Amino acid sequence: MNKNIPDTSHEAYKMATPEMLSEHHSKIILALQVLGRATSEEIAAYLNWEDRNRAARRMSELEANSIVFKPGEKRKTKYGRNAYVYQLINKEKKYSVLELF
DSSP, rough: TTTOHHHHHHHHHHHOOOHHHHHHHHHHHHHHHHHHHEHHHHHHHHHSSOHHHHHHHHHHHHHHHSEEEEEEEEOOTSSOOOOEEEEEEEETTOHHHHOOO
C-alpha cells in the first residue's frame, strides 16, 4: 500500500463500486470527446461535479488502461498551480464497461 496516500483515501476507494467507477470513467471520456484536451479540473467543471477532485482521482486509472494520455501540455488551475492536460488516445472509439474497469 502506498504510504503517501492517506488511509481515508484507501477506505473511500475500497467502498467504491465498479458501477460507480465505470460511470465516472464514462462521463470523463464523454467530456474529453467534447473538450478534446482538458485538465481534470476542466473536466469536472464541464460535468458540473462539485467535487473537483473526482475527475483527478480517475485519470491515472484511465491512463493505466491506455484510454487517455498526457500530451505534454500543462495549464494553470484556478489556484494558479500547474495541472496536466489529458487527451483521449482514440477519440473515435466507443468504450465498453469492461474496458473501463
